[in-house]
Amino acid sequence: MKADATAVDLFCGVGGLTHGLETAGIPVAVGVDRDDECEHAYEANNEARFEQADVADLDAEQVSEWLDDGTVSVLAGCAPCQPFSNLNNAEDSSERDDWGLVRDFGNLVEEVEPGIVVMENVSELRNKPVYSDFVNTLWRAGYDVSFSVVECPDYGIPQDRKRIVVLASKYGPIELKGPTHSPSNYPTVRDAIGNGVVPEIDAGGVDENDPLHRSRTLEEQNIERIRQSKPGGTWRDWDPEIRLDCHTKESGQSFGSVYGRMQWDTTAPTITTQYYNYGSGRFGHPEQDRAISLREGAILQTFPPDYEFVEDEEDIHYQTVGRFVGNAVPVRLAEVVGETIVEHVENYNVAA
Structure with a gap:
């Protein structure tokens, strides 16, 4: 069943996050990415429309229009993680444009004021000032905020991948659902x-x-x-x-x-x-x-x-x-995020 919601997926790539959200019952209206090579894969596998654009150039009014179709609006995104990854510890990335993409995401949240915000990224991001700035932006805007450091095998993903998931809601406290697997039954x-x-x-x-x-x-x-x-x-x-x-x-x-x-x-x-x-x-x-x-x-x-x-x-x-x-969000992790949102909306009777 589909939730009475509409999501926009920023930095959508080929649709890992979108596919998981849709599988969980969260309709996605538009996916945004500046890489036009992603368009075919994104639209061929998902119900959402691909929009080639740089998130830094997005107009908040346009994003609000894309989110208008549902009672609950969800703004989601995973900014490119290369500047934050521990694979780049030897690189001085302080001047890279990618750092500003998380701030651009935060600026859109302030202007659009969606009901729910999702951000997924490498776990190293939480040690950077740009992460604190993003979370403070959410708090100032009146959101309940939680973050989870996720070991992907805990959710049935067969790879050693550690990610951070930030969830924020205007409706009340929200937290990622608990693990579905343990080391005794990790997928191999x-x-x-x-x-x-x-x-x-x-x-x-x-x-x-x-x-x-x-x-x-x-x-x-x-x-x-x-x-x-x-x-x-x-x-x-x-x-x-x-x-x-x-x-x-x-x-x-x-x-x-x-x-x-x-x-x-x-x-x-x-x-x-x-x-x-x-x-x-x-x-x-x-x-x-x-x-x-x-x-x-x-x-x-x-x-x-x-x-x-x-x-x-x-x-x-x-x-x-x-x-x-x-570069994709693992589809199963995105599905868990979607399931969390569906349960959250039901718990707070948002669509009632």
């Missing part, structure tokens, strides 16, 4: 992409029934490296002659996950925008001598197995689809 790589969910392919191979289930070609030396790699192991399992030069240096001793294989019966590592590259992390398939495919990465992000990312097979580019998938 096997649950997600094993047991025949996707067919076997070789490095460089493509599934004839799903062109997105394709894996990058590996050079012969990398084929030998992955053959000698044990699930969950490190480069120390290799013969010395195929180790990389960096492994002989002290600075390279700790990078054990690079060129590693996933393990079947644990959760996957965080799916990054480079997950299709065998050498970018522990992205080797647990059993087959290849990196995980574009489709397998999307499934580990809890996109449905038939989610359409490009219009034509010739449009499939590893870097583009990797960016789509790695």
